[in-house]
Amino acid sequence: VKEKGRADYSFYQTQMSVDLAARKTLEADMIRGLKNNEFFLVYQPQYSHIKGGITGCEALIRWRHPTRRIVPPIEFIPAAERSGFIGTLGEWGLNEACRQANEWRETLGEIPVSVNLSTVQFQRSDLLDIVRRVVKQHHVTPGALELEVTESVLMSDTERTFGIMQEMKSLGIRISIDDFGTGYSSLAYLKKFDADVLKIDRTFVSDMENNSNDRAIISAVINMAQSLDYHVIAEGVESREQYDLLMEMGCYAIQGYWFSKPLPADEFARFYTENQDK
Numbered sequence: 001v002k003e004k005g006r007a008d009y010s011f012y013q014t015q016m017s018v019d020l021a022a023r024k025t026l027e028a029d030m031i032r033g034l035k036n037n038e039f040f041l042v043y044q045p046q047y048s049h050i051k052g053g054i055t056g057c058e059a060l061i062r063w064r065h066p067t068r069r070i071v072p073p074i075e076f077i078p079a080a081e082r083s084g085f086i087g088t089l090g091e092w093g094l095n096e097a098c099r100q101a102n103e104w105r106e107t108l109g110e111i112p113v114s115v116n117l118s119t120v121q122f123q124r125s126d127l128l129d130i131v132r133r134v135v136k137q138h139h140v141t142p143g144a145l146e147l148e149v150t151e152s153v154l155m156s157d158t159e160r161t162f163g164i165m166q167e168m169k170s171l172g173i174r175i176s177i178d179d180f181g182t183g184y185s186s187l188a189y190l191k192k193f194d195a196d197v198l199k200i201d202r203t204f205v206s207d208m209e210n211n212s213n214d215r216a217i218i219s220a221v222i223n224m225a226q227s228l229d230y231h232v233i234a235e236g237v238e239s240r241e242q243y244d245l246l247m248e249m250g251c252y253a254i255q256g257y258w259f260s261k262p263l264p265a266d267e268f269a270r271f272y273t274e275n276q277d278k
């Protein structure tokens, strides 16, 4: 038994070092990729029936890897978070989104862009400095930039988080609570943090036409959010049926494949022009 135990242990050790080596390689590859301009952003339009058009977009990162297909964020963001590279990558993303929004301001008009912030970025002491720098460099006007945080950010060190969010808001940045309903959400946090947008997670939307519990939850969230003065965006809307139900419930805007997939910047511009007043 002892022999077998030892064998298993060394096997585990070997696996560990393989994983560690793989992580180091991935990190080095990301550093190389960023230098090589392999990362880019795609933009998913958000549509509001109430506003009668596209109200903004969410920037989502992609990696055009030289020897692989286009790599989705799920395959490298977690590694970037573990290694700390997310700080550099996140700053790049913020800059790139603001640069793009400025370019569009000249050609299409003002389109608010929403950027995802990792919990790890939030934990670092330099986040506000980075955000201030980006706002200054790109002359970000009030309402032009939105930052998405998840509920886990609200949970940890609430005083510090509250201060950071207040400072962001004073810079004219809107704050949105991403993936709402999947974390340990508390209504008290929503009241305390006074964010601007609440994004209902896709898991509540995906089966809402069949599941009355999901509909009840969504409807309750919309009503609560409205009374707290949040804009509600439903994520992952894939069908006309879902869209109609959400509009009936008074949802402010939707984001999802039914309206549009995330698009490269040039395609977004075309889509925006075609759909502006529909």
Ligand code: C2E
Pocket (backbone or CB within 6 Å): 044, 059, 060, 061, 072, 073, 074, 077, 090, 093, 116, 117, 118, 178, 179, 202, 235, 236, 237, 238, 255, 256, 257, 258, 262
């Ligand atoms: P998220 O912030 O919840 O982003 C929404 C995800 O849902 C995106 O996946 C989007 O492509 C996908 N999606 C949009 N509409 C639909 C739909 O109708 N149906 C389905 N099934 N999916 C839909 P994506 O681009 O693969 O991003 C995955 C996650 O990676 C994001 O989830 C976000 O947590 C993270 N992420 C993406 N870009 C960044 C970034 O620049 N920084 C950080 N920190 N995280 C990012």
Ligand code: CA
Pocket (backbone or CB within 6 Å): 058, 116, 148, 178
């Ligand atoms: Ca998001």
Ligand code: CA
Pocket (backbone or CB within 6 Å): 178, 179, 199, 201, 235
């Ligand atoms: Ca989300």
Ligand code: CA
Pocket (backbone or CB within 6 Å): 194, 195, 196, 228, 229, 230
């Ligand atoms: Ca508010």
